[in-house]
Amino acid sequence: MVLVYAESPRGQFKKAAFEAVTFGKKVADQLGVPCAAIVLGANVGSAGELGRYGAGRVVQVSDANLDHLDSQSAAAVLADAAKQLGATVLVLSHSSTGKSIAGRLAVRLNAGLVSGVNALPEMRGSDFIVKKSVFSGKAVAEYAVVSPIKILSLMGNAVKPDAIGTPANVEPLSVPVPAGRIRVKAVKTVEGTVPLPEAEVVVSAGRGMKDPSNWGIVEELAVTLDATTACSRPVADSHWRPHHEHVGQTGIAIRPNLYIAIGISGAIQHLAGVNNSKVIVVINKDPEAPFFKAADYGVVGDLFEVVPRLTAAIQKFKANN
Amino acid sequence: MKFLVCISQTPDTTAKVSFNADSTEYNSAGVQFIMNPYDEWYALVRACELREALGGTVVALNVGPAANETTIRKALAIGADEAVRIDADPKSAAYTAKQIAEYAKGQNFDLIFFGKETIDYNGAEVGAMLAEHLDLPYIAFASKLDLNGNTATVERDIEGGVEVLEVDLPFVLSAAKGMAEQRIPNMRGIMSARTKPLQVVAPVAADETVKTVRFTLPPAKAGVKLVDPENMDELVRLLHEEAKVL
Ligand SMILES: Cc1cc2nc3c(=O)[nH]c(=O)nc-3n(C[C@H](O)[C@H](O)[C@H](O)COP(=O)(O)OP(=O)(O)OC[C@H]3O[C@@H](n4cnc5c(N)ncnc54)[C@H](O)[C@@H]3O)c2cc1C
Ligand SMILES: Nc1ncnc2c1ncn2[C@@H]1O[C@H](COP(=O)(O)O)[C@@H](O)[C@H]1O
Numbered sequence: 001m002v003l004v005y006a007e008s009p010r011g012q013f014k015k016a017a018f019e020a021v022t023f024g025k026k027v028a029d030q031l032g033v034p035c036a037a038i039v040l041g042a043n044v045g046s047a048g049e050l051g052r053y054g055a056g057r058v059v060q061v062s063d064a065n066l067d068h069l070d071s072q073s074a075a076a077v078l079a080d081a082a083k084q085l086g087a088t089v090l091v092l093s094h095s096s097t098g099k100s101i102a103g104r105l106a107v108r109l110n111a112g113l114v115s116g117v118n119a120l121p122e123m124r125g126s127d128f129i130v131k132k133s134v135f136s137g138k139a140v141a142e143y144a145v146v147s148p149i150k151i152l153s154l155m156g157n158a159v160k161p162d163a164i165g166t167p168a169n170v171e172p173l174s175v176p177v178p179a180g181r182i183r184v185k186a187v188k189t190v191e192g193t194v195p196l197p198e199a200e201v202v203v204s205a206g207r208g209m210k211d212p213s214n215w216g217i218v219e220e221l222a223v224t225l226d227a228t229t230a231c232s233r234p235v236a237d238s239h240w241r242p243h244h245e246h247v248g249q250t251g252i253a254i255r256p257n258l259y260i261a262i263g264i265s266g267a268i269q270h271l272a273g274v275n276n277s278k279v280i281v282v283i284n285k286d287p288e289a290p291f292f293k294a295a296d297y298g299v300v301g302d303l304f305e306v307v308p309r310l311t312a313a314i315q316k317f318k319a320n321n
Numbered sequence: 322m323k324f325l326v327c328i329s330q331t332p333d334t335t336a337k338v339s340f341n342a343d344s345t346e347y348n349s350a351g352v353q354f355i356m357n358p359y360d361e362w363y364a365l366v367r368a369c370e371l372r373e374a375l376g377g378t379v380v381a382l383n384v385g386p387a388a389n390e391t392t393i394r395k396a397l398a399i400g401a402d403e404a405v406r407i408d409a410d411p412k413s414a415a416y417t418a419k420q421i422a423e424y425a426k427g428q429n430f431d432l433i434f435f436g437k438e439t440i441d442y443n444g445a446e447v448g449a450m451l452a453e454h455l456d457l458p459y460i461a462f463a464s465k466l467d468l469n470g471n472t473a474t475v476e477r478d479i480e481g482g483v484e485v486l487e488v489d490l491p492f493v494l495s496a497a498k499g500m501a502e503q504r505i506p507n508m509r510g511i512m513s514a515r516t517k518p519l520q521v522v523a524p525v526a527a528d529e530t531v532k533t534v535r536f537t538l539p540p541a542k543a544g545v546k547l548v549d550p551e552n553m554d555e556l557v558r559l560l561h562e563e564a565k566v567l
Binding site for chain 2: 009014016070071072075094095096097099100101102103104105106107108110111112113114115116127129133134135136137138139140141142143144145146147180181182183184185186187188189190193194195196197198201243244246249250251253257258268269272278279281282292293294295296297298299300301302305306309310312313314316317321
């Protein structure tokens with residue numbers, strides 16, 4: 001079977017979990033095997049919902065020791081569950097949770113791991129081929145996973161969550177839960193906005209903004225689009241914007257459906273984090289800015305005029321649709 | 322305190338990406354290699370800062386061929402006290418982690434540092450694998466690290482926020498932005514790096530679970546469509562009707 005670990009940070013499923021189950025179901029259909037989802041923690045809401053995304057079975061290890069991530073205990077529990085359920089493919093999200101666990105699980109199960117996959121595997125004869133984007137999106141690598149158990153971690157926004165089925169019953173699963181050794185002292189989250197790695201629309205601005213006090217027009221555009229805001233590295237480094245907004249090679253890598261870059265030149269290190277976006281719009285007054293080469297749509301003009309105009313056009317569009 | 326910092330080498334981001342004739346290997350001819358920025362700027366520098374404050378030793382380790390010694394010497398110039406090179410081609414994360422585990426298991430390191438991920442393959446795999454081999458706690462994406470005796474306080478980046486964690490030594494972490502500031506090696510560092518010990522260790526056998534089949538190039542972009550800056554209604558129309566993202 002295909003077993004999907006549906007992560008539930010602080011007791012909540014997020015898009016990453018629904019994407020992983022959707023993907024797991026598709027892999028299971030390819031292989032002609034069932035798809036199950038596993039949930040960890042005592043305090044998790046509506047796990048049965050995962051049935052809608054294609055999990056024929058949902059199992060839960062209800063233990064308060066699993067409410068906070070400890071990669072050691074989570075990996076031990078998932079490995080035991082995989083063996084108990086006879087899983088041959090394990091799917092995790094390529095998230096801060098999944099990345100903490102996937103490598104451990106690979107060692108425990110002597111399983112081949114491909115992390116950050118963005119497409120369904122291909123069966124070539126008896127070979128199980130998995131693809132991922134490498135070298136900052138400049139190439140695609142194909143790997144054959146040759147171990148009996150295979151582990152894939154799925155890149156965010158790589159598949160669209162598909163609510164095709166009906167809710168499933170949640171079955172308790174009994175496996176030993178080792179006590180974690182990491183103590184959680186506090187969790188500080190930025191409320192209100194969708195975190196960048198999960199965002200479908202991102203509005204990002206760079207040094208072309210001239211001054212942090214000019215960000216109002218960027219925020220207004222973001223609000224109009226329900227988008228998350230991001231920025232280039234020099235902007236974060238000079239504290240114009242918070243450092244969690246920094247995207248690129250040394251910041252966060254994202255792959256939204258729509259990335260709007262405002263006053264960003266498009267240096268290779270910036271592109272490294274954003275050129276897996278589905279559609280890129282670049283607004284820059286310099287027609288020679290390298291970003292235009294990576295863009296789908298470009299506007300050559302002064303951002304201080306173009307951005308408010310774009311916001312107004314979107315508002316008009318929304319009012320009419 | 323004994324710190325281990327695992328450093329990898331990656332092509333400079335501006336390097337041209339090409340492959341050998343049958344597309345199975347990265348073509349490194351003429352490519353400028355750098356120390357993976359997360360390993361250098363964040364992991365190594367924080368380890369050196371802690372050694373400076375608390376005493377002890379920083380060991381920089383790389384799994385790779387002799388050609389990597391330029392990068393290893395740079396780690397010594399930045400401040401590592403000694404270095405280890407495991408003489409093997411780091412063909413997969415699993416293989417690399419196994420090599421590091423064999424070396425580290427008898428050495429009683431108090432803290433083992435990794436970078437958040439390599440910027441060429443973006444695996445974020447090796448650190449978690451090593452932690453499992455050694456049965457140690459693992460904190461991925463640490464953006465802040467302080468030690469108080471035997472206890473560490475670590476901030477870790479999560480989607481949309483940070484977690485503040487506490488853990489006792491020894492443990493393994495991967496370092497992200499925020500942990501330290503980049504250090505440019507000075508002349509004294511560069512001179513002393515030449516004479517610091519660099520031990521070469523033979524690899525051990527390891528199972529292969531993932532094999533690289535080939536590399537392909539992604540489909541080329543159609544090219545940018547320019548829209549009149551006066552006519553943002555047209556851009557909205559394109560995004561709605563053509564790109565279907567609105
Ligand atoms: C190892 C390394 C890692 C790096 N990692 C990252 C990273 O992760 N992320 C990142 O972003 N950078 C990174 N950088 C930095 C990167 O090389 C660039 O320096 C940076 O991205 C430039 O930021 P910018 O585009 O905001 O600023 P600039 O390059 O200064 O570009 C500003 C742009 O705004 C335009 N502009 C100015 N005024 C207007 C106006 N009124 N209207 C419209 N357009 C206007 C200009 O034409 C210009 O193109 C890294 C660099 C190195 C060496
Ligand atoms: N060949 C190597 N030698 C030593 N450390 C490595 C090597 N490859 C990767 N690492 C370490 O593992 C981290 C994560 O790498 P990866 O799992 O490949 O993304 C890197 O940031 C390094 O700290």
